Amino acid sequence: MRDIEPGGDRDKLEEVDEWQLYASAGYASSELESEEIESEEGNSEEIWFDGDDLEFEGSTVNWDSPPCPAPLGIAHVIKIGVCDHCLARVSGFHSKGSGPDSGSLIREEAFLRDADLESKIVQDYCPLCENLFDDVENIVDRVFETLSKTEFSTMQFGIHLPKDLVQEEDRIRSKYGAPGSYHLKGAIVESIHERIRGLGKEVDFVKEKPDVMVLVDGLTLRVDVDVRPIFLYGRYRKLSRGIPQTRWPCRACRGRAQGCESCDETGLQYVDSVQDLIGEPIRDALDAEDTSFHGMGREDIDVRCLGSGRPFVLEVKKPSKRTLPVEDLVELVKGHAPGKVEVDRFTWCTRKKVNEVKQSRSEKTYTIRFRPEGPVDKETAEKSILSLDGQVIDQETPQRVSHRRAAKTRRRKITSIDKLSFEDDEIEITLRCEAGTYVKELVHSDEGRTTPSVQSVLGTDCEVIWLDVLEIHYE
Numbered sequence: 001m002r003d004i005e006p007g008g009d010r011d012k013l014e015e016v017d018e019w020q021l022y023a024s025a026g027y028a029s030s031e032l033e034s035e036e037i038e039s040e041e042g043n044s045e046e047i048w049f050d051g052d053d054l055e056f057e058g059s060t061v062n063w064d065s066p067p068c069p070a071p072l073g074i075a076h077v078i079k080i081g082v083c084d085h086c087l088a089r090v091s092g093f094h095s096k097g098s099g100p101d102s103g104s105l106i107r108e109e110a111f112l113r114d115a116d117l118e119s120k121i122v123q124d125y126c127p128l129c130e131n132l133f134d135d136v137e138n139i140v141d142r143v144f145e146t147l148s149k150t151e152f153s154t155m156q157f158g159i160h161l162p163k164d165l166v167q168e169e170d171r172i173r174s175k176y177g178a179p180g181s182y183h184l185k186g187a188i189v190e191s192i193h194e195r196i197r198g199l200g201k202e203v204d205f206v207k208e209k210p211d212v213m214v215l216v217d218g219l220t221l222r223v224d225v226d227v228r229p230i231f232l233y234g235r236y237r238k239l240s241r242g243i244p245q246t247r248w249p250c251r252a253c254r255g256r257a258q259g260c261e262s263c264d265e266t267g268l269q270y271v272d273s274v275q276d277l278i279g280e281p282i283r284d285a286l287d288a289e290d291t292s293f294h295g296m297g298r299e300d301i302d303v304r305c306l307g308s309g310r311p312f313v314l315e316v317k318k319p320s321k322r323t324l325p326v327e328d329l330v331e332l333v334k335g336h337a338p339g340k341v342e343v344d345r346f347t348w349c350t351r352k353k354v355n356e357v358k359q360s361r362s363e364k365t366y367t368i369r370f371r372p373e374g375p376v377d378k379e380t381a382e383k384s385i386l387s388l389d390g391q392v393i394d395q396e397t398p399q400r401v402s403h404r405r406a407a408k409t410r411r412r413k414i415t416s417i418d419k420l421s422f423e424d425d426e427i428e429i430t431l432r433c434e435a436g437t438y439v440k441e442l443v444h445s446d447e448g449r450t451t452p453s454v455q456s457v458l459g460t461d462c463e464v465i466w467l468d469v470l471e472i473h474y475e
């Protein structure tokens with residue numbers, strides 16, 4: 001296509017100038033081109049289409065109703081009943097803005113060009129959107145009704161449209177719409193966004209990680225709102241034995257909601273869990289539905305976890321609030337679980353951190369106290385135990401976890417034995433081991449399933465009294 005032909009053939013121009021005037025507008029999304037067209041009105045310099053045929057999406061244009069923005073194209077889509085919203089988006093008049101106002105302007109101009117056009121309209125039901133744009137206000141009202149008690153700053157919108165509507169819309173738009181016209185789905189979502197902005201709501205529309213996801217069914221106008229979870233990263237210390245890490249359903253009633261006699265109607269085998277001691281005050285403060293607890297491994301119920309604590313991510317599900325200062329959350333936990341569980345600080349994170357925490361393999365330092373059955377000579381015993389320093393041990397899956405862990409032999413390294421002390425007939429050792437070492441089994445050998453073990457080097461049975469996780473060497 002050539003741009004400008006000064007003093008061109010007037011006859012040819014008259015045939016095509018009107019079409020060309022709009023055709024350029026159709027391709028023009030930039031201000032510049034539309035300005036050029038305006039400035040050419042009444043100018044001796046004219047532009048025209050340099051050819052007598054136009055290939056459009058593989059088919060020759062039907063000159064009786066060419067695609068918009070040709071006036072005949074616009075007249076055609078008006079005739080078949082297109083609404084102002086759809087007229088605005090398929091007409092190709094980007095320069096006139098979008099929305100129903102620009103649509104009605106384009107319609108008025110078309111009526112001025114053809115006085116009979118209005119009487120030729122076959123229906124007032126828009127074949128492109130089935131008047132869906134009329135429901136935008138209603139949809140937005142429903143969304144905000146559903147979210148009236150929910151705090152959010154970002155939103156992602158999706159709309160589900162019936163397949164036959166999408167196909168029919170696409171067919172009509174490809175044939176009569178201006179090239180590059182916005183498809184229905186995008187236009188509806190954009191119209192919803194505009195309506196929300198118009199209401200003065202402070203919402204950012206995002207394409208990923210929204211606070212709330214809204215899905216609208218274009219057929220039934222059903223609105224589904226999904227409030228996305230928020231994630232808190234922290235490290236917990238468990239100061240008291242007898243607390244499981246996560247909620248543990250009652251064995252008798254399997255944790256059904258109303259509980260049973262044996263669990264005092266709690267549905268829980270243990271009233272306390274690290275998950276609820278930390279999660280419940282936070283769930284309450286954020287008016288959330290529930291929590292999930294993602295720990296970097298877990299200690300046994302009877303094992304304390306000290307030092308800087310075990311890393312975890314608390315997932316707070318369907319929170320009504322999501323902007324409380326993390327310092328306040330730390331205080332809430334402090335007030336809720338004194339002497340049981342402590343968290344020094346929280347940071348907000350994303351779901352990605354869950355995987356990071358779950359997949360991390362950190363060395364740990366433990367203190368374990370045990371009692372050898374037979375009498376031991378302190379000096380010999382110390383030497384024997386220290387011989388395990390830096391050793392690699394083989395551990396078959398412990399009997400106590402064999403119901404939930406695959407049977408296999410794990411090879412683990414005892415990185416170091418840092419401390420050893422005797423008190424009465426008991427021995428306490430502090431040792432650092434590779435991730436995944438079964439430390440109780442390292443001491444009592446699990447009937448010979450762990451080799452070598454403290455028991456095997458001492459040559460007498462050993463009974464574990466208690467175990468503490470002293471440090472998880474992470475970050």
Ligand SMILES: [Zn+2]
Binds near residue numbers: 082083087129132
């Ligand atoms: Zn429409």
Ligand SMILES: [Zn+2]
Binds near residue numbers: 251259
């Ligand atoms: Zn129960």
